[in-house]
Each structure stands twice: as C-alpha cells, then as structure tokens.
Amino acid sequence: MNDEKGTTTIPCLQNRQRYIVLAIGTLCIASIASNMTVINFTMICMAKPSELVPTTDQEGTINFSYSNEQKSVIMWAAAVGTLAAAWPFHWFYEKFGARRVFFAAGAFSTISTALMPLAAHIHFNFLVVARFFQGVSFGADFAAIGLIVVNWASLKQHGLFISLLSSFSQISVMFTMPVAGELCESKYGWESVYYGHAAVSGALFVLWAWFYRDNPSKHPQMTETELEKIRRGKGEVKEHEKAPIAKILTNPVMQSVWLSAFGELMMSQFIVMYEPTFLKEVLGFTVNHTGYFVAIPRALHLTFKIISGIASDRISFWTEKSKMRIFNTIALMGSGTFFCVLGYIPKEHAHLSLVALIIIECSTGFICGGFYKCATLVARQHSHFVLSQIQFIKCLSLFIEPLLVFLICTSNTLEEWRIVFLTHGILLIAGNIIFCYFATDRPADFTHTLVEEELPEFLLERERLTEHKA
Template sequence: MKEKGSTLVPFLADRQRYIILAIGTLCIAAIASNMTVINFTMICMAKPVNSSALTSNVEADNLAYSNKQKSIIMWAAAVGTLAAAWPFHWFYTQFGARSVFFAAGVVSTLSTAVMPLAAEVHFNFLVVARFFQGVSFGADFAAIGLIVVNWASLKQHGLFISLLSSFSQISVMFTMPVAGELCESTWGWQSVYYVHAVLSGVLFTAWLYFYRDNPTKHPQMTEIELEKIHRGKGDVKEHEKAPIAKILTNSVMLAVWLSAFGELMMSQFIVMYGPTFLKEVLGFAVNHTGYFVAVPRALHLAFKIISGVASDRIQFWSEKTKMRIFNTIALMVSGAFFCILGYLPKEQAHLSLVALLVIECSTGFICGGFYKCATLVARQHSHFVLSQIQFIKCLSLFIEPLLVFLICSHNTLEEWRIVFLTHGILLIVGNIIFCYFATDEPADFTRSATGEEMTDVPPERRRLTENEA
C-alpha cells in the first residue's frame, strides 16, 4: 500500500478509481461500437469498395443483403447476448471482472476483425461472427455492476453509473462519423472493422494492465483512496456467490427490472423506429431525420452525466427521495410525453420533435433512479442485477420489432398512437411501482458481506478524508 504522493504522477495520487472509471467506460463502449459497426456499413457493403475499381477487371463483391438477411444479422447478436448473460454471471463470480471482461473484449475484437473476411466468404460465417459479437456484449452490464461495487465510493455511485451506462451514446457518437468517413475513403468499408478491432484491442490491453478486482491489490492504491472507496460499505468478499433465488424474489429488484424494461423498450423504439416515424409518418426529409435522432441522443448523454453528478452532490434530500425524484423525471415525464406524442397531428410535426427531445433529455435521469437503487440495494451482487437488465435489453430487441410489426402495418398515425400509448403506460406504471418499493438500504441477501463495518481505519483518517470523497 502506497502513501499519498508516492505515485509517479502526483496529480493521480488518490485518484486511481477515476482511471479505472475512464478505461472501463471506454472498454464497454468499445464492445458496443463493435456491435454497432454493421448498422452503418451495410450501405457501403452493397456498393463496390472503390469507384476506381471500374478501371480494373477486378471489382469488389456487391454484398447487398435482403431484408430477411439483415434481420438474421441483427437477431444473431441478440441471441448471442441472451445465451451469454447467465454464463457470464457465473464466470464473473468465479474469476472476477479483470480476466473475464478481458476475455469478452478479446472475443469482440477478434469477431469484429474477421467480419470483412466472413462477409466475403459466406453469409453464414458473417452470422457466426455476429453471434460472437453478441456473446461479448453480454458481459457489459455485469461489468458495470462490478466496477461500481468494487471501485466507486457510496457517494460516487451516481457518477460511476452515469458514465459507465453511457456506452450506447458514446459508441454511436464515435462509430457513426468514423464509419461514414472510412466507407467513403480509398480503404473501403473493411477498414471500419479493422480500426474498431485495433482500438478495442488497445483498450482491453489497458484494462488488463490497470484493473484489479480488489482495489487493495492495485499497485498505485493509497490508504486514503482505499478508505474513500470502502467508507460505509463494510468488507466485500471476492467472488462471492450471488443468492439468485433471493434476488429474483426481492420486491425492490423486481421493481428495478420493471422500470428497466419500460426504459429499454422506449430506448429501442427511438433508436430503431425514430427515423421511420419521422420520415414515413411526419414527412421529414431523409437528410434531416438522422440529425433529429442523433442530436437528442447527444443531449441524453449530457443530461445523464449531469444528473449522475447531481445525484451524488445533492445533500438536502435523502437517497431514497433523490432516487424517486430522478426516476420520476426519467420515466413519468417521458411516459407522459409518449402519450402526448400519439395525439399530435402531422400538421404540427415540430411539436413531435419537441416531445422526442423532452423524452430523450428526461430519460437521462435514469442513472440517479433505478440504476442507482440497484447498486445501493444489491451492493456486492450488483453485477448480477445489472446483468439481468442486459437480459431485458435483449428481450426488448425481440419484442419491440414484433410490437411495431403487429400494430403499424400501414404506418398511419392512428397505428403509431397505439404504440406510443403502450410505451407511455408501461413507463408510468413502472415508475409508480418503483417509487413504492424504492429504498437505499442494503437488501437482506447482502448481509453476509455488509454486516461488518470497517474498523481498521483510524478515526483521524476518517475525519481527514470525510470531505474528499
């Protein structure tokens, strides 16, 4: 254990947890980016790699996939994630996040790197590579839980959750412009996969080098920072087996998962069908719909980070009150505007844009709501609770397209109104149930590891660092 100031970089003394937070956020976003690449390269894959190929007798294959093939490609990743969610929980319990999440990163890196070759050899090979991308994605949410419980102080759960759960927005903001530029370059669409593979390989190498499952084993850890991380937590056992039956029947966890289901269904709708609704129903031009979806997503990220910091810093409300308020802003407000959205006429399309903007901004507050509740109540078992949110996200990938397919057969505003009302009611009901059960007290199933308070930190050290967390 190092004393304060003994690190090679004085500025980073007592701040190793922020390095872990940054690397963890980027690694989780890297896996999400690798998953997202194909969404932006399908257009490029349907054309010759380089227009200069016309001067040659050799021309790239035209990989234009049918709608059925595109659906298979998307569903292959979802099946991979569903299949891997529970096994990853077991691996995390047995071996910890350092080696298991690194292995997931290797799988994501390799499957992304071989996708250009797989696409050119046979469609089935592309589906297999896509499946393994989904497998690696199954490790993301559990990794968030482990990073939070092992490295975040109780006062910084909001900050850690807001950044770590922003991988979707970060990945889209990076992948979209990079894929666009590389697809139009002389290197072709294949280079998009190679660039992403190289970057994720570098990031996961950094993960393996810096991350430790136990902060006490980090070579740059100081006593002061360790006290900040452990204050109020008690002792956390490494590789502790999760009491799955007790977690699955805990009313608070069920309320968390219901809120997560409503929020993830809403999020998938905006990502998957936002452009379709704006273009086909409201009549916006194609070149405008991309901006009308991308800008709100960027604002969502900003509000998520701001709300995460605010959730940690606000002192005049109890944690329970803050979680209820933040969750209400995220779900009740967005649910109400979803209901309103269904009744706005096409002639007032600009009001529909405002409603979508409010929905995206308000849902940024989720990190201070059910996400924070999950980590505070489940404590050392947060990785299992959050891994089930990953499972729920995969279910939404199947349910959302089915819901739209069954209802919106003619793309009329009346049909979309039913979809909006369904989402709005789900969000509102989920929030009401969450607010009833929400608490910041550790659940009974955590007692074996949280029953003992820290006693090895001198009182004067506690006073010294009380305001530094």
C-alpha cells in the same frame, strides 16, 4: 510509476486511481458496443463494389447487397449471442473476477470484429457466426458495470460512475458514426471500418488487463486514503462471493428495478430502431433533417445523464431514497407522459412531435439516479447479477419491440403509431409507480451488509465481546 505501493510520479493522480478505472472501463464497454454498432452503418457502403476483392460480376467486384431477411438474421444473431451469454458470464465473473473475464469478452469482440470482412467475403453464414460472437461479448457489459461500481466507486459516487458507465450506447454511436462514414468513403473501403474498430478495442482491453484490479487494495498505486474513501460505509466485501440468486429474484425491490428497466429499455429500442422511420415516413421530415433530429437528442441525452449522475451524488438536502424517487419519476413518468401526448399531436404540428421526442430523450437521462442507482445500493456486492439481468431484459426488448411495431404499424399511420406510444407510455408510468413504492437505499438482507449508522453499534458490540473473552 514507482514500484512503491501508493505512490505515483503524477501528483494530480494521487488518490484518484478510481477515476482512471472509471475512464478505462467506460471506454472498454463503449468499444464493445461500437463493435456491435459498426454493421448498422457499414451495410450502406457494403452494398457498393469493394476494391479489395475480385468477384464474378461484370465489373469484377463484389456487391454485398443483403435482403431484408438477411439483415434481420444479422441483427438477431447478435441478440441470440447476448441472450446465450448473459447467465454464463455471471458465473464466470463470480469465479474469476472482472479483470480476466471482461478482458476475455473484449478479446472475443475484437477478434470477431476483425474477422467480419473476411467472413462476409467467404459466405453469409460465416458473417452470422462472427455476429453471434459479437453478441456474446456484449453479454458481459452490464455485469461489468455492476462490478466496477461495487468495487471501485464510493457510496457517494455511485451516481457519477453509473452515469458514465451506462453511457456506452451514446458514446459508441458518437464515435462509430463519423469514423465509419469517413473510412467507408476512403480508398481503404468498408473493411477498414472493422479493422479500425478492432484495433481500438484491442488496445483498450490490453490497457484494461494492465491497469484494472478486482480488489482495489491490490492495486499497486492505491493509497490508504483513497481505499478508505472507496470502502467507507460499505462493510466487508468478499471476493468472488456467490450470489444468492433465489433471494435476489424474489426481492420486491429488485423486481421493481427490472420492471422499470423493461419500460426504459423498450423505450430506448424504439428511439434507436424506429424514431428515424417515424420522423420520415409519418411526420414527413426529409432524410438529411431526420439524421440531425436523431443525433442531436442522443447528444442531449448523454449530457443530461452525466449532469444527473453528478447531481444525484452532490445533492444533500434530500435523502437518498427521495433522490432516487425524484430522478426515476423525471425519467419514467416524464417520458411516459410525453409518449402518450406524442400520439395525439397531428401531422400538421410535426415540430411539436419533435419537441416531445427531445423532451423524452432529455428526461430519460435522469435514469442513472433512479433504478440503476437503487440496484447498486440495495444489491451491493451482487450488483453485477442484478445488472446482468437488465442486459437480459435488453435482449428481450430487441425481440419484443420489432414484434410490437410489426403487429400494430401495418400501414404507418399516425393512429397505429398512437397505440405504440400509448403502450410505451403506460408501461413507463406503471413501472415508475411500482418502483417509487418499493425504492430504498438500504442494502438488502441477502447482502449481509450493515448500513453506515449501524456500524458504530456493531463495532462497540464486537469490542465488548472481545474484552469479555479476554
């Protein structure tokens, strides 16, 4: 790289610094999610004897075989950490910007992940504490997505940025699953899974701190051409501007976004937590088939999410409002309808239930062009606060979804699961109807942002007043 601002030794990267930020941001967010996910896969091999640490059992090795209650405590510790951190991170982002705050969150995630093997060997309570701090770092993810989109994405590329940045869950599972499987079975044992993930996330966040800037105009490789593309139609964006929380919370568009998010996240938690149980215990698929039938739809979901994000930006024969309504309807109305259908498909036609689940996964990939895009277009510079509340809603779903299944599915019968499916379906459909009524692409009053068609009139008026004063 040259020292001169706006020049680079790599010609193909000229005027494309925003894509590098997008790639680094996506990988950093996914790495925090991967660190959170590691324990889901290592609990199986943690229950086997560890070759690295001596213990008092007959074989001279430790066996980390946790009870169901202990496993629940481990999972809930992360959710509590995320809930506790969601609002403080909003304040820190406003005060110090994403470069320092998100780096600090990555450091928390890296250190707590690296310490988890030691914590497990010392005492179960130390493992819970480490897990809590993993949850704290996860509380920074959604707000970081909002800030990257607002500061670095042009208005015409919001769909692309949101589709990639919000794919952290799928990316993390696709990375962690094979890596954890290989390292668990290697001579280095399950501890190496945590050390490997910590090393990767540590390297990624060092890269983040080195390359990212809160203000694109202060990036050493930024050109005037790229900066104009990023800022076109946005109006003036102030650094560290305080969010008008009361106005955002009472804005009907934001409320419809959060309601849609609640339905979509509840559905997502069901897919992650209970789809394997439903496929195996209710429909009777074998264990190895269940693994494939869970993994393949997740990969399809990621594919459809990226395609829909690009399509949302490129399609020009619909207005932005129409595109958001259509994409949101495909995602929520489509998945809600098939959730309702799913409850009435008999066990004898289990393959049709599998098809319905795949359609649900594929259709929800369109969500990045729906309420997520609406949130960033309407809230503009305050998108990080709106998306941080979606993070808060996601934490609530971690508590509500298990409770819903626990109260209803006491015998694992199809009739009981039907009630769960109908609950999800009705919530998704209702959320979509309300969103479509309030959806808009115009910035809210609390952003004090002029839309693109209003800018020429504003500039002419300002020029007239300036001449009058002169």
